[in-house]
Amino acid sequence: xxVEIIVCLKQIYDLAQIKIDTSKRxxxxxxxxxxxxxxxxxxxxxxRIKEKHxxxxxxxxxxxxxxxxxxxSMGADEAIVYNVDTDSLGTAYxxxxxxxxxxxxxxxxxxxxxxxxxxxxxxxxxxxLGIPVLTYARKIEMQDGDVVVERDLEKGYEIAKEKLPAxxxxxxxxxxxxxxxxxxxxxASKKKITEMSPFKPDAGVETLSILAIExxxxxxxxxxVEDLAKVIMAER
Amino acid sequence: MIFVFSEDNETSFEILAEARKLADSSxxxxxxxxxxxxxxxxxxxxxxxxxxxxxEPHEDSVVEGISQLIDQYNPEILLIGxxxxxxxxxxxxxxxxxxxxxxxxxxxxxDNENLIVKRLVLGGRFIATQxxxxxxxxxxxxxxxxxxxxxxxxxxxIIKISFYPAETRVQVMETKKKAPQEMRIEEANIIxxxxxxxxxxxxxxxIEALANVFGGAMGCSRSIAVDLxxxxxxxxxxxxxxxxxxxxxxxxxxxxxxxxxxxxxxSRTIIxxxxxxxxxxFKACDYGIVGDLYDIVPRLTEILKKQS
Numbered sequence: 001x002x003v004e005i006i007v008c009l010k011q012i013y014d015l016a017q018i019k020i021d022t023s024k025r026x027x028x029x030x031x032x033x034x035x036x037x038x039x040x041x042x043x044x045x046x047x048r049i050k051e052k053h054x055x056x057x058x059x060x061x062x063x064x065x066x067x068x069x070x071x072x073s074m075g076a077d078e079a080i081v082y083n084v085d086t087d088s089l090g091t092a093y094x095x096x097x098x099x100x101x102x103x104x105x106x107x108x109x110x111x112x113x114x115x116x117x118x119x120x121x122x123x124x125x126x127x128x129l130g131i132p133v134l135t136y137a138r139k140i141e142m143q144d145g146d147v148v149v150e151r152d153l154e155k156g157y158e159i160a161k162e163k164l165p166a167x168x169x170x171x172x173x174x175x176x177x178x179x180x181x182x183x184x185x186x187x188a189s190k191k192k193i194t195e196m197s198p199f200k201p202d203a204g205v206e207t208l209s210i211l212a213i214e215x216x217x218x219x220x221x222x223x224x225v226e227d228l229a230k231v232i233m234a235e236r
Numbered sequence: 237m238i239f240v241f242s243e244d245n246e247t248s249f250e251i252l253a254e255a256r257k258l259a260d261s262s263x264x265x266x267x268x269x270x271x272x273x274x275x276x277x278x279x280x281x282x283x284x285x286x287x288x289x290x291x292e293p294h295e296d297s298v299v300e301g302i303s304q305l306i307d308q309y310n311p312e313i314l315l316i317g318x319x320x321x322x323x324x325x326x327x328x329x330x331x332x333x334x335x336x337x338x339x340x341x342x343x344x345x346x347d348n349e350n351l352i353v354k355r356l357v358l359g360g361r362f363i364a365t366q367x368x369x370x371x372x373x374x375x376x377x378x379x380x381x382x383x384x385x386x387x388x389x390x391x392x393x394i395i396k397i398s399f400y401p402a403e404t405r406v407q408v409m410e411t412k413k414k415a416p417q418e419m420r421i422e423e424a425n426i427i428x429x430x431x432x433x434x435x436x437x438x439x440x441x442x443i444e445a446l447a448n449v450f451g452g453a454m455g456c457s458r459s460i461a462v463d464l465x466x467x468x469x470x471x472x473x474x475x476x477x478x479x480x481x482x483x484x485x486x487x488x489x490x491x492x493x494x495x496x497x498x499x500x501x502x503s504r505t506i507i508x509x510x511x512x513x514x515x516x517x518f519k520a521c522d523y524g525i526v527g528d529l530y531d532i533v534p535r536l537t538e539i540l541k542k543q544s
Contacts, residue, residue, distance in 0.1 A: 015475060015495075015498070016359070018358055020361075026358055089337075114359065115358055115359065116357055120339065121327075123324050123325075123328045126328070127332060132406060133324070154319060156413045157414070158408055158412075159409045159412075160408050161406075172469065202334070202369070202370075204330060205336035205338055205367070206367050207364050211362060213356070213360075213501070217522050218522040218523065219518065219521065220522065221518070221524050225536055228523070228525050229536055229543065231507065232484065232486070235505040235507075235522075236483065
């Protein structure tokens with residue numbers, strides 16, 4: 001069977017480039033944006049499943065048109081972009097609103113975005129759409145109408161099977177995302193990008209401030225290996 | 237009322253101790269949610285009530301069970317252990333109740349009746365202060381963040397909940413235990429990590445020997461995992477690799493790029509071994525020693541071996 005796949009992605013700032021302004025807030029002006037790392041693993045996996053089974057990969061992206069081009073270059077067949085800032089609750093409302101009108105067998109998300117590290121979007125979206133969720137997949141197999149995943153949990157791996165449609169979140173170990181060739185980048189310009197402007201939904205959490213962390217490490221320099229060993233014995 | 241749940245017992249106790257402070261300041265009660273067994277202990281750990289559901293915890297059954305308890309008891313706050321299990325069930329419950337959720341909160345306080353939390357964002361270099369706009373206020377709490385506080389003289393009540401979960405749809409076909417070297421680095425208590433100061437792949441055994449003295453996990457910087465591929469990416473510590481929070485992080489021959497530091501910021505104690513006294517890692521560690529790792533690591537391993 002062919003597989004209709006939707007991948008949810010988020011465009012984020014290149015975190016290493018964020019500077020701290022004089023009031024200790026993040027200075028993000030002029031900083032490059034890119035697709036979040038694990039979301040790219042989800043897209044790569046979707047493209048690999050399509051290459052094996054046939055079907056279609058749609059990318060639904062929070063971000064700008066540049067993010068859409070990045071996803072299309074990596075192998076998505078079409079991209080839908082929106083750019084509304086909200087929390088995880090609001091994000092799930094927006095994504096569910098967009099996706100409920102689309103055809104899908106499988107939805108893939110990264111386990112978390114690397115700017116927020118909230119691990120929420122996948123589980124919330126699954127609930128909002130009323131479909132089962134399988135988190136932390138490091139392997140995905142399609143088996144006639146089912147998805148079988150190997151979940152990477154704290155104490156072991158769990159192999160779980162679920163009827164489609166289902167939502168799966170992936171870990172970074174699942175694959176190595178491809179770096180698009182020039183041909184793929186040029187080819188992407190022919191693919192369809194749909195820009196949407198959904199209403200800003202109700203959020204569940206409000207951010208009052210974001211401030212740089214004062215590093216409060218001791219910064220004690222030790223001269224002798226014996227003393228270092230003592231510190232380690234005390235701190236272990 | 238404050239609900240506390242973690243499928244990991246230690247984490248439950250740590251959260252209960254923190255919940256106790258919140259409850260005492262607002263004279264509210266704490267209900268620990270227990271899926272089978274361990275009930276008296278939660279009272280000693282700080283709970284007033286144990287809501288005991290005698291079924292095997294699975295993500296689906298826990299979402300269903302806690303949701304039914306929320307309908308019944310209408311708690312103000314729900315604190316869940318930030319294990320992989322907890323990080324899945326918390327947002328699912330949040331979506332069900334149209335409520336927000338703050339992941340990996342490292343600080344809790346009250347502002348009038350609202351709950352204020354702090355969490356690390358933007359690669360761990362910034363701290364966000366957040367409040368909740370809806371109830372229940374759901375937050376997940378990282379393991380090992382708070383100290384448990386056991387008092388066997390505490391009294392409390394155990395309420396057995398009859399609960400018939402909706403049939404779970406997920407079919408678990410097999411579970412495989414992880415070998416110690418496969419344990420995820422995020423869960424390690426001690427991490428011995430190495431960077432470009434290492435000259436060749438064979439020398440990893442020096443680092444491994446040190447890690448083995450106390451059953452620590454081995455970590456590495458980006459260059460070792462991604463550029464040189466001397467270790468699989470499971471060991472890569474950093475913002476785009478794995479974000480870790482051990483009790484003790486030993487950085488060996490790691491200069492301390494922003495990306496790496498962001499990945500280790502939650503560590504309790506950071507020790508650096510580096511021959512460059514100007515390496516940025518010395519500005520981000522608790523204890524540092526300037527010297528050649530090829531000299532220091534074998535000596536350190538010997539001394540520690542004798543002591544443990």
